Amino acid sequence: MRLSKYFLPTLKENPAEAQIVSHRLMLRAGMIRQTSAGIYTWLPLGFAVLRRIEQIVREEQEKAGAVELLMPTIQSADLWRETGRYDAYGPEMLRITDRHEREMLYGPTNEDMITDLFRQSVKSYRDLPLNLFHIQWKFRDEVRPRFGVMRGREFLMKDAYSFDVSAEAARRSYNRMFVSYLRTFERMGLTAIPMAAETGPIGGDLSHEFIILAETGESEVFLHSDLLALPAPGPEVSYDDDLAPVIRRWTDLYAATSDVHDAARFEAEVPEAKRMRARGIEVGQTFYFGTKYSKPMNAAVAMPDGTQAPIEGGSYGIGVSRLVGAIIEASHDDNGIVWPEPVAPFKVGLINLKSGDKDTDAACEDAYAKLTAAGVSVLYDDTDERAGGKFSNMDLIGLPWQLVIGPRGLKSGTVELKNRKSGERSEMTAEAALKKLTS
RNA sequence: CGGGGCGUAGCGCAGCCUGGUAGCGCAUCUGCUUUGGGAGCAGAGGGUCGGGUGUUCGAAUCACCCCGCCCCGACCA
Numbered sequence A: 001m002r003l004s005k006y007f008l009p010t011l012k013e014n015p016a017e018a019q020i021v022s023h024r025l026m027l028r029a030g031m032i033r034q035t036s037a038g039i040y041t042w043l044p045l046g047f048a049v050l051r052r053i054e055q056i057v058r059e060e061q062e063k064a065g066a067v068e069l070l071m072p073t074i075q076s077a078d079l080w081r082e083t084g085r086y087d088a089y090g091p092e093m094l095r096i097t098d099r100h101e102r103e104m105l106y107g108p109t110n111e112d113m114i115t116d117l118f119r120q121s122v123k124s125y126r127d128l129p130l131n132l133f134h135i136q137w138k139f140r141d142e143v144r145p146r147f148g149v150m151r152g153r154e155f156l157m158k159d160a161y162s163f164d165v166s167a168e169a170a171r172r173s174y175n176r177m178f179v180s181y182l183r184t185f186e187r188m189g190l191t192a193i194p195m196a197a198e199t200g201p202i203g204g205d206l207s208h209e210f211i212i213l214a215e216t217g218e219s220e221v222f223l224h225s226d227l228l229a230l231p232a233p234g235p236e237v238s239y240d241d242d243l244a245p246v247i248r249r250w251t252d253l254y255a256a257t258s259d260v261h262d263a264a265r266f267e268a269e270v271p272e273a274k275r276m277r278a279r280g281i282e283v284g285q286t287f288y289f290g291t292k293y294s295k296p297m298n299a300a301v302a303m304p305d306g307t308q309a310p311i312e313g314g315s316y317g318i319g320v321s322r323l324v325g326a327i328i329e330a331s332h333d334d335n336g337i338v339w340p341e342p343v344a345p346f347k348v349g350l351i352n353l354k355s356g357d358k359d360t361d362a363a364c365e366d367a368y369a370k371l372t373a374a375g376v377s378v379l380y381d382d383t384d385e386r387a388g389g390k391f392s393n394m395d396l397i398g399l400p401w402q403l404v405i406g407p408r409g410l411k412s413g414t415v416e417l418k419n420r421k422s423g424e425r426s427e428m429t430a431e432a433a434l435k436k437l438t439s
Numbered sequence B: 001c002g003g004g005g006c007g008u009a010g011c012g013c014a015g016c017c018u019g020g021u022a023g024c025g026c027a028u029c030u031g032c033u034u035u036g037g038g039a040g041c042a043g044a045g046g047g048u049c050g051g052g053u054g055u056u057c058g059a060a061u062c063a064c065c066c067c068g069c070c071c072c073g074a075c076c077a
Helices: A019-027 A043-065 A077-082 A111-121 A167-187 A225-227 A244-251 A263-269 A320-330 A358-375 A387-397 A407-411 A432-439
Strands: A032-036 A039-042 A075-078 A092-095 A103-106 A129-140 A154-164 A193-198 A206-213 A219-222 A253-258 A274-291 A300-302 A308-310 A312-319 A348-352 A379-380 A401-405 A416-418 A424-428
Touching: A019 A032, A019 A111, A019 A320, A032 A077, A039 A043, A043 A129, A043 A154, A043 A167, A043 A320, A075 A424, A077 A103, A077 A111, A111 A129, A111 A154, A111 A312, A129 A167, A154 A320, A167 A193, A167 A206, A167 A312, A193 A219, A193 A244, A193 A274, A206 A219, A206 A320, A219 A225, A225 A274, A244 A387, A308 A401, A312 A320, A348 A358, A348 A416, A358 A379, A358 A401, A358 A407, A358 A432, A379 A387, A379 A432, A401 A407, A401 A432, A407 A416, A424 A432
Parallel strands: A193 A253, A348 A379, A348 A401
Antiparallel strands: A032 A039, A075 A103, A092 A103, A129 A154, A154 A312, A193 A206, A206 A274, A219 A253, A219 A274, A274 A312, A300 A308, A401 A416, A416 A424
């Protein structure tokens, strides 16, 4: 992508309304613009990151056996009445009346709808286990939206729903999602710790919040510090295996949000030197809720002996749009964002230090063409901005690599390659730089 | 929802107390000079001062009402 043909309205100054670093940087880097409280337009750069995160989530869900579909954002109130949640959910649910005076709502979550789909279509234990997910916009009318996309009213969420014939089987489904969450966050360069959590309006008796530690986090958490060093399961993990030992390794050590924190247990189980109290951002939550939805909605399947059994359910959310902010909270410096490569909107920022100079233009065009041909995503700053502005902007938007080409270096046959994260800069031939970026 | 704050050019702000020609920096546009970490000079454009009502000869400024946004707290992917 050539910057001259892109849409990247960056800001030099901090917008007054943005208090925390991810919100500030997202506005300044031209990733989002607010349209009203807690509601944002995703500009091209932000949208590119959102899609990369979404894709990682999708891939890891599919590896764990979940199947993607897409449910609507607008739902009928009738379904929610059936589960008793229409009244229970309260004013956070955005309620809408259509032209026929039918009561509708903008979905804050989809347990009711997916259970309805399930009961219409699945009748036999033979079709289970089943795990369906979608990645769709949600709306929760938060009392106080804040922190940019970290706590918006409209947000993109991946929600998966598992259906099983027994509590034991449901637990296996839960474990698969648990492991896939560890994998998902690991791939984004995040250390997410599963913690015992409250179940809230979703219900159920088993739940974990996946939390990344950050000073600006909204949750207070208590944990055994060894959890921070626990390696996530690798890409070779098999979801057909018994995953209980992995779960045990992650849940044996104490970790809880303040809602369910048990100070006595914390002190008994964790040696003093390992007791950690911190703040964190919740990026995902898993629930096992048994028959909470299947019973009131009559979602049952025929068992081998011919009897009907209500299905055992679980649901599993990941805040996809929140992750964009959370990753920035975890990865930035004074100059701007530092994208982990797997979620970066472009891998390389190509800086032409002197647009209009024949040799520099030619060298940049050549590098741009070769990188693009090799499948490397490049944002080529071909504008006639001054060099200083280009450097600052490129640091701000945080692409992992900067390839800097100017007349001075070309004279001695070199270009400069800068690693955004380490700040390390090295001069080398264009060939060497391209080789490094494409390998 | 309780408490606090803020709305003036695209962004950051001053002016308001004490009513009288709407200002500054950055950004934008034009020209010249510059050109390797947010350049200099000269010029230009851009505003229903969040909205309404009132007070007044006169309102960005005073009063009342409304709307929007932000922060702290209680609540949540």
